[in-house]
Amino acid sequence: MKILHTSDWHVGKVLKGQSRLREHVDVLAQVVEIARAERPDLVVVAGDLYDTAAPTPDATRLVTRALSALRNTGAQVVAIGGNHDNGAALDALRPWADAAGVALRGTVRETAAEHIVDGETADGERWRIVALPFLSQRYAVRAVEMYELTAAEAVQTYADHMKRLIGRLAEDFSAPDRVHLFTAHLTVVGARLGGGEREAHTVMNYAVPASVFPTNTHYVALGHLHRAQQVLGPCPIRYSGSPLAVDFGEEENTPSVTIVEVTATTTAKVREVPVTVGTPLRTVRGTLDELAAIDDSDAWLRVYVRETPRAGLREEVQELLPRALEVRVDPELLAAAGPPRTAQRAGRSPRDLFGDYLTSRGHTDDDVRDLFHQLLEEVEK
Structure with missing residues (x-):
């Protein structure tokens, strides 16, 4: 079977006062075009569909249309909530999602079966995916108790709870003629941050070892970290990264989606397909004279200006570079002053x-x- 793995759309993102909605329209349109060209059997959206828990009507309209368009390519679609999403609000969209043929999971439900989605490709390849939305520390404890696993003491770590929960959800990964998949929104130890993630939910208290995933999982589709990367573990584990750089810390990332080809008896083959229509983010440095020579027509800029601080300096820079979203006195200049x-x-x-x-x-x-x-x-x- 073929899988298109994407995550961390962050629709509704506003960067230093600049709405990115128009870019997101173009980016998600390209993701849909990639799906049409690749013809995947399954599309996995691994969380953070929105940038905020209170998305605007325009953001909600864009996300629902994108999910519908992906479904209309002929692929099955599974999407989960991330730490930026309002999980309960996503669950409120379940009636629409079910009617549209989209498996949408915003929060952890009372029965494990709610998070298991079964399917079959046009060629008869059976697959099962466990869809686990983002869990905060306190809800990880509640989820473990809800599934009647070993009693959870308050002193246990987030990783302990997640290991128990993942083990419970994947306990039926035993059929030899079925592709077993997992999608989650979390931080795995050893993975590299993308640069724009919410720090409170990426620190070590929220990190889990790769060993929490069963060895008989054919592919783990992760969201949360914005850099596309493979993670060493007992099975193929990967972050697809964000298809649009959402903050200046991500300017060196290459936005993409991940294409996975796998069968019940073969190892997953993974490749990246670049997403090229988003506006790049760039950091530039220089004096006003040096900045005047920069062409800012193709990027949003973070400017480190090498001038003595003074009133009106920001406005002078933005007059030269209208697409400068962030203007600071160069930290290197301040450091040189002692x-x-x-x-x-x-x-x-x-x-x-x-x-x-x-x-x-x-x-x-x-x-x-x-x-x-x-x-x-x-x-x-």
């Missing part, structure tokens, strides 16, 4: 302390000092 001095605070006025701070940061603009003095006078009236 560490800030520790000011003596006792007995000194706010004006003196603020003046010392500006001096320590290399900021010599008297207009900024005057503005601070005006604001202070307003507060002190």
